[in-house]
Structure formats: C-alpha cells, structure tokens
Amino acid sequence: MSVDLSPRPEDAPWLSEDQLSFREGVVRFAREQLAEEAADRMARDRESEFWREGWDRCGRYGIQGLPAPEEHGGGGADVLTTMVGLEALGYGCPDGGLVFSINAHMWSALVPVWKHGSAEQRRRWLPGLASGELIGIHAITEPEAGSDAFAMTSRARRDGEGWVIDARKTFISNAPVADLLIVFARTSEGTGPIGLTPFLVEGGSAGVSVRPLEKMGLRTSPMGEVALDGVRVGDDAVLGREGKGARVFQTSMDWERALIMSAQVGAMQRVTERSIAYAKERRQFGQAIGKFEAVAFRIADMKMRLDAARALLFRAGSVMDAGRDASAAAAEA
Numbered sequence: 361m362s363v364d365l366s367p368r369p370e371d372a373p374w375l376s377e378d379q380l381s382f383r384e385g386v387v388r389f390a391r392e393q394l395a396e397e398a399a400d401r402m403a404r405d406r407e408s409e410f411w412r413e414g415w416d417r418c419g420r421y422g423i424q425g426l427p428a429p430e431e432h433g434g435g436g437a438d439v440l441t442t443m444v445g446l447e448a449l450g451y452g453c454p455d456g457g458l459v460f461s462i463n464a465h466m467w468s469a470l471v472p473v474w475k476h477g478s479a480e481q482r483r484r485w486l487p488g489l490a491s492g493e494l495i496g497i498h499a500i501t502e503p504e505a506g507s508d509a510f511a512m513t514s515r516a517r518r519d520g521e522g523w524v525i526d527a528r529k530t531f532i533s534n535a536p537v538a539d540l541l542i543v544f545a546r547t548s549e550g551t552g553p554i555g556l557t558p559f560l561v562e563g564g565s566a567g568v569s570v571r572p573l574e575k576m577g578l579r580t581s582p583m584g585e586v587a588l589d590g591v592r593v594g595d596d597a598v599l600g601r602e603g604k605g606a607r608v609f610q611t612s613m614d615w616e617r618a619l620i621m622s623a624q625v626g627a628m629q630r631v632t633e634r635s636i637a638y639a640k641e642r643r644q645f646g647q648a649i650g651k652f653e654a655v656a657f658r659i660a661d662m663k664m665r666l667d668a669a670r671a672l673l674f675r676a677g678s679v680m681d682a683g684r685d686a687s688a689a690a691a692e693a
C-alpha cells in the first residue's frame with residue numbers, strides 16, 4: 361500500500377517543472393543505486409562502516425558538486441535546485457550517515473574552497489571535491505572549544521616562507537577518510553574571531569594523525585579526532601586572508617544552516633509515507649488503526665510538519681538565490 365507525498369506541481373508553485381523532474385531523477389537514482397538491502401545497511405551501521413561505493417555513486421551522479429561552478433566540475437545549480445536534489449537524496453537513500461557525510465563535505469569543504477579559495481586553490485581542489493573523488497573536512501571544534509568555537513587554542517606560527525601548525529581537533533566529520541583538511545588555527549594573539557586562519561592541509565601529511573570516534577547515531581558517517589604536530593605548509597595553504605578565518609567559518613555556517621535541513625525533509629517524507637502505509641495496513645478491533653483518532657491525528661500532524669518544513673526550507677533557498685540576507689529564514693528552517 362504505497363503512498364507518495366512528493367511535492368506535486370499544484371502544491372509546490374515555487375518549484376519549476378525542471379526542478380520537479382530533476383527531483384524525480386534523483387529519487388530514481390537513490391532508489392536504484394543507494395537503497396540497498398536493509399540488512400547490509402544494518403551491518404554497516406553496527407560496524408560504523410562508511411559506504412565509499414555509495415559515496416562514489418553519488419559523486420558520479422553529480423550530488424557532491426551540485427552548487428559549484430561548472431568550470432570547476434560542479435553542477436552550477438542555484439541554491440533552491442541544490443535543496444531539491446538533496447531533499448530527494450534524503451528521501452530515496454535510507455543511509456542517513458552517508459547523506460550526512462555528503463552534507464558535511466559540501467558545506468564545510470566544497471563551499472569554503474569555492475567561495476574563498478585563490479584561483480590556484482580552486483583549480484587544485486574543486487574538481488576533486490565536486491566529483492567526490494576527494495573528501496574534504498573542516499576542523500574547528502576542540503575539546504575545550506565547542507559552541508564557543510572561537511575560544512580555540514590551536515596555533516600556527518610563521519616559519520620562513522610558510523607556517524607550522526600545532527592543533528588538536530575533535531568531533532570532525534569524515535576525518536578518518538579525508539583527503540583535504542581545512543584546519544582553523546590562531547595566527548595572532550587576538551581573542552574571539554580575530555586572528556584565526558584556515559589552512560588547507562593534505563590528508564596524510566607528515567605530522568597529521570586521526571583517531572576514529574564512535575557515535576550513538578549516524579554511525580555510517582565516520583568521525584574522528586585530528587591532531588597536527590608541527591605540520592609544515594606553505595603560504596599558499598592559507599584559505600582566504602590571514603587572520604580573517606571567521607569569514608570562512610561564517611560562509612560555511614550560512615550554507616550549512618540553510619541547506620542541511622534538505623535531506624532531513626526528504627527523510628521526514630519517507631517516514632511519514634511509511635507511517636501512513638502502516639496505519640492503513642495494520643488492523644485492530646476490526647479496522648485499520650489509522651481509523652482511530654489517536655493515530656489519525658498524529659499522522660495529520662506529521663504531514664503538516666512535513667509541508668511546513670519543506671515550505672520553510674524552500675523559502676530560505678529562494679531568499680539566498682535572490683542574494684538577500686537569509687539568516688532569519690535559515691534559522692527558522
């Protein structure tokens with residue numbers, strides 16, 4: 361007994377026909393190539409195993425590079441279309457950890473390099489980040505600097521033509537599988553957001569070590585602690601301007617806050633559909649349980665929240681595409 365709550369043209373006037381058919385294409389791709397046997401997913405979840413093959417399939421389909429410019433191997437999609445694609449991915453792909461890892465990579469590595477990288481940094485890193493061949497992370501959080509991210513104490517000091525970085529980072533998504541690390545460190549004695557600089561560090565560089573961490577949920581999204589001990593990089597590793605790392609952090613947060621909800625809306629649709637199907641199928645006291653008010657009201661609430669979440673999400677995307685300040689719209693979403 362299948363139910364389909366995908367947005368229809370008549371109740372999603374903010375989406376064009378092209379966006380709706382793009383959405384259908386991504387759902388088909390996710391169902392055919394990512395919705396693998398539940399048993400496999402459960403086993404990977406138990407073992408905290410990242411599904412690299414699923415990641416690569418998404419890369420070949422063009423997911424990771426969706427918003428990046430075509431000249432750098434991206435899809436050139438606007439924000440709303442990117443949201444539509446990720447919503448469809450969250451709906452069709454039951455591996456929430458894989459979808460989370462893709463989001464972390466896009467908002468914390470792809471977007472900062474695209475928006476703040478020099479021409480040379482973009483040329484070197486963007487095609488690989490967009491195709492999914494390379495996995496990027498940003499390492500901000502430290503054991504004593506979580507919500508208060510700008511209290512970080514990791515440092516980088518000038519040494520001849522380059523820099524030497526000493527850093528301790530924790531809770532870093534995708535760290536165990538990363539090819540590119542964007543590491544934030546203090547480069548002057550400022551306090552708070554002043555004097556922070558992000559550095560592009562190649563995974564596996566001398567002095568970089570990663571210790572995987574276990575999580576209670578999203579277990580197929582790998583996470584780790586990252587230590588940098590006397591890691592040497594050139595001046596060309598500075599992302600953006602020296603001491604202005606807070607701007608890079610802000611760009612990442614602006615995109616993440618608005619877009620990370622996309623896949624969750626897709627997952628909300630999936631579980632709402634399953635709940636409706638089950639409420640119709642399961643019978644007690646001679647009728648489907650969906651006929652009982654306690655279940656019917658709850659399902660009506662789920663559907664209302666799904667529609668409200670989707671509307672708030674797409675509004676934030678439209679505001680971003682119009683080049684306006686989307687902070688409030690993203691925060692509401």
Ligand SMILES: Cc1cc2nc3c(=O)[nH]c(=O)nc-3n(C[C@H](O)[C@H](O)[C@H](O)COP(=O)(O)OP(=O)(O)OC[C@H]3O[C@@H](n4cnc5c(N)ncnc54)[C@H](O)[C@@H]3O)c2cc1C
Pocket residue numbers: 464468497498499500501505506507508530531532533534578
């Ligand atoms: C799944 C996941 C992925 C992550 N990925 C990354 C990553 O890729 N890169 C990265 O750098 N970091 C990452 N993090 C770390 C994340 O940014 C931090 O967990 C977050 O900043 C919160 O820090 P904390 O865990 O140290 O909590 P704390 O800062 O210790 O906060 C704990 C609790 O204290 C309370 N609190 C703190 N400050 C305030 C306040 N000002 N007002 C009111 N209450 C407050 C809140 O209830 C809060 O929930 C990830 C975390 C998770 C869970």
